[in-house]
Amino acid sequence: MRALTYAQTRTGYKVAHDYNIFSCTYGILFFGTPHHGSSPATWLDYAKRIGAAATAGVMSKSNLVSALENESETLQNITDYFVPIMRNFNIFFFWEQEPTSLGRLGRTYIVSHESAAPSYDETERAAIAADHRGMVRFDDPRSQGFRMVVDALLRYCDDAPNVIRQRCRDTARSLGLARSREAAETLRRNFHPREVAPHMPMRVESGLDGFSIAGTSRSETFHSICNSGDSKT
Numbered sequence: 231m232r233a234l235t236y237a238q239t240r241t242g243y244k245v246a247h248d249y250n251i252f253s254c255t256y257g258i259l260f261f262g263t264p265h266h267g268s269s270p271a272t273w274l275d276y277a278k279r280i281g282a283a284a285t286a287g288v289m290s291k292s293n294l295v296s297a298l299e300n301e302s303e304t305l306q307n308i309t310d311y312f313v314p315i316m317r318n319f320n321i322f323f324f325w326e327q328e329p330t331s332l333g334r335l336g337r338t339y340i341v342s343h344e345s346a347a348p349s350y351d352e353t354e355r356a357a358i359a360a361d362h363r364g365m366v367r368f369d370d371p372r373s374q375g376f377r378m379v380v381d382a383l384l385r386y387c388d389d390a391p392n393v394i395r396q397r398c399r400d401t402a403r404s405l406g407l408a409r410s411r412e413a414a415e416t417l418r419r420n421f422h423p424r425e426v427a428p429h430m431p432m433r434v435e436s437g438l439d440g441f442s443i444a445g446t447s448r449s450e451t452f453h454s455i456c457n458s459g460d461s462k463t
Contacts, residue, residue, distance in 0.1 A: 234319075235311040241405055253401045254394055257320040257386035259379065261358075261365045266345040267305055313350070320389075322354040322382050323347035324375075330361040354382070 234255060240248035325346035329337040340362035347355040358365050358375035368376035 231308050231312040235308075235315060238315055241408065243409060246405060249401070249405075250398075252315075252318070253397050255319060256390035256394060257322070257382070259322045259324065259382060260346070261324050262326050262341045262346050262362050263323075264341045264345045265305065265309055265348050268341045268345060316350060317352065320354075320386055321350070322356070324356055324358050324365060324379075326362045326365055327357040327359045328361045328364075330363060 234252055237248050237251035240246065240252075323346060325343045326339060326341065330340050331337050343357075349355075356378055358378070359373075360367070360375055365375070368379075370376065
């Protein structure tokens, strides 16, 4: 998610190839991703620390586990940046339907239904009949999870080419206009006529400057003088 939010900002001439990551992404499938964190992260951390203490005699908290905890600031920042651009993609959230065995710690859901499949508009959501570790391990092509994932991928693959082609055309057009405006603004800020032709006066004085007839404009005065000259006999 962070890569997509970063790519969306890369619109400069020299980095536009990074923007293609954003414009050419059509669909995203999330498998048990803890968008709002996970309470069992503390259990996983505890299990990890038990193993570390047994082998190395050290107990240290994993930065990754900290980032996955409920209401984690890291996860919240990623979500805050990603939500505004979600409408650009077809998104499918999958959550685990069976609890995961943690040995002596018992069985629990690593990522809750609410965290794995948040209720955002225009997204797809479904459960996979497996625990957290088995969500992406398909032993049988006839299994519920495999058929559901393949169906989503086939739909996205069918629809993506036309959408991406049009999106690339729109992107090229909008980036081209943006660069034209940037170039025009740069020229406007940096263009100084006196530096280009310092010998030329900034204003050409006219012999009629300052000359006027009461109650008439300068152009009317000019025509009056010309006409009065023509009327003489």
